[in-house]
Amino acid sequence: MTTPLRIGIAGLGTVGASLARLLQTKTDSITRRAGRPIELVAVSARAKTKNRGFDASGLAWYDDPSALAREAEIDGFVELIGGSEGAALECVRAALERGVPVVTANKALLAHHGVELARLAAENGTELLYEAAVAGGIPIIKTMREGLSGNEVSRVYGILNGTCNYMLTRMEREGLSFDLCLKDAQDLGYAEADPTFDIGGFDAAHKLGILTSLAFGTEIDADSIYVEGIEAVTAEDIAAAGELGYSIKLLAVAQRTDTGIEQRVHPALIPAAAAMAQVSGVTNAVAVDTDLLGSIMLAGPGAGGDATASAVLSDIMDIATGVVLPTLGIPADKLQPYVRARMRAHEGGYYIRLSVHDQVGAFASIATRMAENGISLESIVQRRRARAGDKANAQVILVTHETTENAVREALRAISDDGHLGGQPQMLRIERLD
Amino acid sequence: MTTPLRIGIAGLGTVGASLARLLQTKTDSITRRAGRPIELVAVSARAKTKNRGFDASGLAWYDDPSALAREAEIDGFVELIGGSEGAALECVRAALERGVPVVTANKALLAHHGVELARLAAENGTELLYEAAVAGGIPIIKTMREGLSGNEVSRVYGILNGTCNYMLTRMEREGLSFDLCLKDAQDLGYAEADPTFDIGGFDAAHKLGILTSLAFGTEIDADSIYVEGIEAVTAEDIAAAGELGYSIKLLAVAQRTDTGIEQRVHPALIPAAAAMAQVSGVTNAVAVDTDLLGSIMLAGPGAGGDATASAVLSDIMDIATGVVLPTLGIPADKLQPYVRARMRAHEGGYYIRLSVHDQVGAFASIATRMAENGISLESIVQRRRARAGDKANAQVILVTHETTENAVREALRAISDDGHLGGQPQMLRIERLD
Numbered sequence: 025m026t027t028p029l030r031i032g033i034a035g036l037g038t039v040g041a042s043l044a045r046l047l048q049t050k051t052d053s054i055t056r057r058a059g060r061p062i063e064l065v066a067v068s069a070r071a072k073t074k075n076r077g078f079d080a081s082g083l084a085w086y087d088d089p090s091a092l093a094r095e096a097e098i099d100g101f102v103e104l105i106g107g108s109e110g111a112a113l114e115c116v117r118a119a120l121e122r123g124v125p126v127v128t129a130n131k132a133l134l135a136h137h138g139v140e141l142a143r144l145a146a147e148n149g150t151e152l153l154y155e156a157a158v159a160g161g162i163p164i165i166k167t168m169r170e171g172l173s174g175n176e177v178s179r180v181y182g183i184l185n186g187t188c189n190y191m192l193t194r195m196e197r198e199g200l201s202f203d204l205c206l207k208d209a210q211d212l213g214y215a216e217a218d219p220t221f222d223i224g225g226f227d228a229a230h231k232l233g234i235l236t237s238l239a240f241g242t243e244i245d246a247d248s249i250y251v252e253g254i255e256a257v258t259a260e261d262i263a264a265a266g267e268l269g270y271s272i273k274l275l276a277v278a279q280r281t282d283t284g285i286e287q288r289v290h291p292a293l294i295p296a297a298a299a300m301a302q303v304s305g306v307t308n309a310v311a312v313d314t315d316l317l318g319s320i321m322l323a324g325p326g327a328g329g330d331a332t333a334s335a336v337l338s339d340i341m342d343i344a345t346g347v348v349l350p351t352l353g354i355p356a357d358k359l360q361p362y363v364r365a366r367m368r369a370h371e372g373g374y375y376i377r378l379s380v381h382d383q384v385g386a387f388a389s390i391a392t393r394m395a396e397n398g399i400s401l402e403s404i405v406q407r408r409r410a411r412a413g414d415k416a417n418a419q420v421i422l423v424t425h426e427t428t429e430n431a432v433r434e435a436l437r438a439i440s441d442d443g444h445l446g447g448q449p450q451m452l453r454i455e456r457l458d
Numbered sequence: 459m460t461t462p463l464r465i466g467i468a469g470l471g472t473v474g475a476s477l478a479r480l481l482q483t484k485t486d487s488i489t490r491r492a493g494r495p496i497e498l499v500a501v502s503a504r505a506k507t508k509n510r511g512f513d514a515s516g517l518a519w520y521d522d523p524s525a526l527a528r529e530a531e532i533d534g535f536v537e538l539i540g541g542s543e544g545a546a547l548e549c550v551r552a553a554l555e556r557g558v559p560v561v562t563a564n565k566a567l568l569a570h571h572g573v574e575l576a577r578l579a580a581e582n583g584t585e586l587l588y589e590a591a592v593a594g595g596i597p598i599i600k601t602m603r604e605g606l607s608g609n610e611v612s613r614v615y616g617i618l619n620g621t622c623n624y625m626l627t628r629m630e631r632e633g634l635s636f637d638l639c640l641k642d643a644q645d646l647g648y649a650e651a652d653p654t655f656d657i658g659g660f661d662a663a664h665k666l667g668i669l670t671s672l673a674f675g676t677e678i679d680a681d682s683i684y685v686e687g688i689e690a691v692t693a694e695d696i697a698a699a700g701e702l703g704y705s706i707k708l709l710a711v712a713q714r715t716d717t718g719i720e721q722r723v724h725p726a727l728i729p730a731a732a733a734m735a736q737v738s739g740v741t742n743a744v745a746v747d748t749d750l751l752g753s754i755m756l757a758g759p760g761a762g763g764d765a766t767a768s769a770v771l772s773d774i775m776d777i778a779t780g781v782v783l784p785t786l787g788i789p790a791d792k793l794q795p796y797v798r799a800r801m802r803a804h805e806g807g808y809y810i811r812l813s814v815h816d817q818v819g820a821f822a823s824i825a826t827r828m829a830e831n832g833i834s835l836e837s838i839v840q841r842r843r844a845r846a847g848d849k850a851n852a853q854v855i856l857v858t859h860e861t862t863e864n865a866v867r868e869a870l871r872a873i874s875d876d877g878h879l880g881g882q883p884q885m886l887r888i889e890r891l892d
Binding site for chain 2: 299
């Protein structure tokens, strides 16, 4: 196999330019590992004149990415435009319809059109690869598609958003406020000017939707994911959790339950002594619980031009070997419809922080309402008052034993109705990692 | 592709029996993932009559594993006999010579004959797979052979022996002695009656030899590995390291240096806040530092029948897809000879524990000898005396800044010659993880 694999790239942003540079500079080691040369032959981007650090002189240039996908003489098409609709979707469809293998880093595209594109790839005897779409440089897609074969997955979960993890890490280690950490994240380029997509949990949800499909053989249904961002997490919660032996992370979790598959993204308390609690800064991590392997965890850089380009490159090298695997691990026509578990039925422990007016009355109310809803408490801590003697600002922190989300919400509603609370109760889920 | 892939297994111990059960019970999910049925057709083991929890009735039975490899009508041969020579080596050679793909969990075989077998596989247009040989159920071989393509590795390191990690974890968490933890490990079946192979670091060295080859494209040279076991680590070292913010782990490290590739297995201090420091009990972990990806880490079960069988099964499923990759990541004829770095040149920080007779004289000697060898100290702690007023039993603990192994050994020799030490100095390397 010494015929070169000819590659076209649509989208020359940070990742695209980094990939083009790698393909032009690492030719020896790429050829040795891939068993044949990999040659960049065509590109498409908006601005043709811009210097992107690679030699564009010998390459076919297309203004229209779909034209590249339809017309260029290529053996692999790389989509790095981004966005779930429009140009990205069109050019990926065009390449697959022509039977050309596609590599993409586009999680939104996969989350919204993954099943359709998996079918299209199968119909045309080609494949769609997307290692870079989830957890950047961590080879979690390869691991789940190929490495866990034969295992039944019971849960997949992880830290899938670097921006949130960076902020929570700084809040934990330096006791800083949410707003200050967000500003720093924006200054460092880890967060967008409008950070909603990251800190609201939506980016993590897109990635989780893909992992859920791989884990359970179901169709991707990212719209059914329960999503809660980190906006309501305070430095006080992080400190209180720390005293109780927990760390707070934005977790994305997909889990098989009796009523269906639970997909949820939310801040969660995890044991501070767990390896995942040490995953700090913009690093991502994914853990998979299975019947045969027990639990495995992968951690590494979740983003960055070179790390993402490296993941794209490993997909391209898989194309070079000539093997064609089903996009979502099993044949597209064997994927089961996704059956959503009711979030209200979620079972687990809870961390609850309440601002109370009147301590004695509040404690009685808390104890009664919890008992009425069958909730037993692991610990009750009164943390501090803002000013001595100011009863309106006492903070009561509860950690429950295993219970249901429904029971906790009912109890909190009743405590609130009793009139002892000085603000909205804070409720965070505790994730068991064992 | 609905033709079944026919498999023969040689060796029906824990892993072999577990694999046979999986192949007979998980047929639906295996077929769905592999794209074709995988059928166990032949087995070989010493005792034919033993009940191993699977149905042996329809299977061809061979007393001689090499006869199975040579004669059975199979599309894949699984070697689970163990040992680097004899039956295991013979039957693997026989299968490869016939062009039949081989899967093995045998680290000793790979460590000693990996390059020869890689060449034999290439010559016969077939392949040798060994995911289960390193770190049990963690897909590190797949990750290094396929997922890191395009990356230059600067270091690969990890916790590769579950027995040692189990013992060190208990010593750390419960303050127990080495001997007590070893006895418990033996009672639980984590350690052999003769535990030398595990606690002496030799098992980890076999695995490291394989990882080194994959990381650096060099021939396997497990005999050149510097190996130091955990026998000399005391509960006192672990406690002192903990106070200084470190955890002690048996690390296996391969690292590119100016003079060659350093391969070493030894107890090392790592920052207690690192994710790898939280890898506890029999869990294994491997981290890879690369130019593009930065650092990624994989953690999971290092042993166990089902976990190992699962890794073997994922290799079998790779055979089912029909792709043939070079055994050691790059073609066998492109592997470079291994060039060993001199361990004396190892650079890093050191933890040193000295038992001193006379404090004042000892301190002066330590300071002078360290300075003479260009070693600067990060911290000096006098930990305790066994009995108040008994100067002969003062313990002095030093942490050095970055220096060379040679300098430290010279300084310790000189301090010892000065006559202030009440016993052998303890010297442990500090591994930088950033």
